[in-house]
Amino acid sequence: xxxVKYALPLFISIFMMSNTSFAETPTGLLQGYQxxxxxxxxxxxxxxxxxxxxxxxxxxxxxxxxxxxxTTNPKQLGKHDLTGRTIQPMAPVANPKRFTDAAKxxxxxxxxxxxxxxxxxxxxxxxxxxxxxxxxx
Amino acid sequence: MKxxxxxxxxxxxxxxxxxxxxxxxxxxxxxxxxxxxxxxGSCHVPFPTRLLSANEWLKITARLDKHFGVDATVDDAxxxxxxxxxxxxxxxxxxxxxxxxxxxxxxxxxxxxxxHNEVAAKAWKxxxxxxxxxxxxxxxxxxxxx
Numbered sequence: 001x002x003x004v005k006y007a008l009p010l011f012i013s014i015f016m017m018s019n020t021s022f023a024e025t026p027t028g029l030l031q032g033y034q035x036x037x038x039x040x041x042x043x044x045x046x047x048x049x050x051x052x053x054x055x056x057x058x059x060x061x062x063x064x065x066x067x068x069x070x071t072t073n074p075k076q077l078g079k080h081d082l083t084g085r086t087i088q089p090m091a092p093v094a095n096p097k098r099f100t101d102a103a104k105x106x107x108x109x110x111x112x113x114x115x116x117x118x119x120x121x122x123x124x125x126x127x128x129x130x131x132x133x134x135x136x137x
Numbered sequence: 138m139k140x141x142x143x144x145x146x147x148x149x150x151x152x153x154x155x156x157x158x159x160x161x162x163x164x165x166x167x168x169x170x171x172x173x174x175x176x177x178g179s180c181h182v183p184f185p186t187r188l189l190s191a192n193e194w195l196k197i198t199a200r201l202d203k204h205f206g207v208d209a210t211v212d213d214a215x216x217x218x219x220x221x222x223x224x225x226x227x228x229x230x231x232x233x234x235x236x237x238x239x240x241x242x243x244x245x246x247x248x249x250x251x252x253h254n255e256v257a258a259k260a261w262k263x264x265x266x267x268x269x270x271x272x273x274x275x276x277x278x279x280x281x282x283x
Contacts, residue, residue, distance in 0.1 A: 080180050082266050083182075083269050084272055085179070085181055086271075107211065107212075110208070110210065111210060114208040
């Protein structure tokens with residue numbers, strides 16, 4: 001009986017806490033990157049969609065750009081350049097799940113920036129890209 | 138707390154697997170373990186884990202920074218959990234010919250080569266990479282990555 005008495009409320013609270021951690025939004029993530037960008041660069045003046053689009057579509061010395069797999073239309077499905085695996089759209093307007101999990105976004109920025117730029121992206125660059133993807137209606 | 142819920146969910150899903158019809162009518166079972174499919178099924182099909190030995194899997198997860206041409210790194214805690222899952226669900230013996238300077242490839246395993254020995258060179262060209270399973274096995278692309 002004790003188990004039910006104590007375990008059930010515990011379980012419900014765990015569930016509720018797990019739900020609140022899903023409440024991340026693209027604009028929330030953007031605010032985080034803004035804070036970070038200010039720390040990284042005191043002359044930071046804000047994010048820019050055009051700069052984000054250029055970063056997304058251009059190559060940066062390697063074989064791939066972001067658009068090699070994600071296409072130049074982020075409302076469309078992408079396709080992994082090597083394996084052909086379908087990638088869901090990057091623009092939140094076409095895929096509301098995008099940028100709603102900060103850890104997941106960080107993981108993919110880390111991996112993909114290394115593939116495309118041979119280094120991790122700055123907060124400025126990540127913010128520019130998200131700003132670009134959010135600007136797509 | 139999110140992690141705990143995830144692990145509970147993962148444990149529940151562990152025993153379920155989906156059978157997918159092959160072009161020959163054979164069945165290829167894709168794993169449904171939540172952690173494994175999320176971390177190792179985004180860029181390619183979540184490969185059946187018994188196609189490599191624990192020894193071979195550990196070689197792969199030790200070099201996720203150079204994963205067949207892409208960065209596939211995950212955090213240390215995730216690697217640890219993946220290693221546990223892979224070790225527990227792997228082949229008893231190595232499936233590929235060992236080579237010190239390169240990672241084991243499922244597509245170079247005796248099983249894979251035997252299964253695909255009738256595929257013409259021309260067809261492989263169209264497929265681009267042998268890891269592009271869905272190029273021929275369309276049903277494998279059904280469960281899409283996020």
